[in-house]
Amino acid sequence: MASSSLRTVEEIFKDYNARRSALVRALTYDVDDFYSQCDPDKENLCLYGQPNEAWEVALPAEEVPSELPEPGLGINFARDGMNKKDWLSLVAVHSDCWLLSVAFYFGARLNRNERKCFFSMMNDLPTVFEVVTGQKPVKEKPTVESGSKS
Numbered sequence: 001m002a003s004s005s006l007r008t009v010e011e012i013f014k015d016y017n018a019r020r021s022a023l024v025r026a027l028t029y030d031v032d033d034f035y036s037q038c039d040p041d042k043e044n045l046c047l048y049g050q051p052n053e054a055w056e057v058a059l060p061a062e063e064v065p066s067e068l069p070e071p072g073l074g075i076n077f078a079r080d081g082m083n084k085k086d087w088l089s090l091v092a093v094h095s096d097c098w099l100l101s102v103a104f105y106f107g108a109r110l111n112r113n114e115r116k117c118f119f120s121m122m123n124d125l126p127t128v129f130e131v132v133t134g135q136k137p138v139k140e141k142p143t144v145e146s147g148s149k150s
Contacts, residue, residue, distance in 0.1 A: 006106045009118045016103045016122060019049035023095045026055035027088055027132045035084070038076040046071040047095060069105055071098035085133075092132040099128070 006012050026034045026047060037057040038045060048056045048071060060070050072094030079087055100122075107118055126136030 007109075009107075009110065009114050009121070012103060012106045012110075013118060013121045015051045015106060016099060017125070018051045018053045019102065020099055020125065020128060022049035022053045022055040023047065023092075023099070023128050024131050025053075026057075027092055027095070027128065030055070031088065035079070038079050040076050040078075040080050042076055044074040045076040046073055047075055047091060049095070049099070069098065069101035071095065089129060089133050092127075092129040095128045 006015055026049075034047070034055070034057065043059055045057050046060050048058060050056065057076075060066070060073055061068075072091070075091050075094065078090065082090070103118070103122065107115060110118060130136040
């Protein structure tokens with residue numbers, strides 16, 4: 001989805017939630033597949049969460065500057081030098097940072113009240129790090145309607 005088509009808090013939150021769901025799935029349910037794709041002998045790899053809830057391990061965009069902020073670069077290099085749980089936690093932290101940067105890239109034109117509402121909706125969900133480390137379990141995805149009520 002092009003950045004110009006995400007205009008409302010609800011549209012941006014839907015994109016954020018889908019990308020977040022993809023990253024959570026990569027680092028939990030699909031962890032063995034994700035781990036095997038992060039071969040340290042490959043180039044600098046990134047973990048992407050897509051707006052269709054798919055995840056992908058791929059090289060960063062070649063265009064400079066990229067259309068969207070880029071996720072953590074080179075996630076594969078530390079894989080074999082760390083405990084698996086610690087490495088997954090590190091990837092989760094970088095994934096949360098990327099999610100926030102993409103969300104605020106799309107939300108750059110939101111006004112103060114819209115940003116406050118959007119941040120509140122995001123904050124109602126556990127972070128990728130919290131899910132991966134077991135600090136907060138995966139729960140039902142809030143809908144845009146339930147997330148926007150204060």
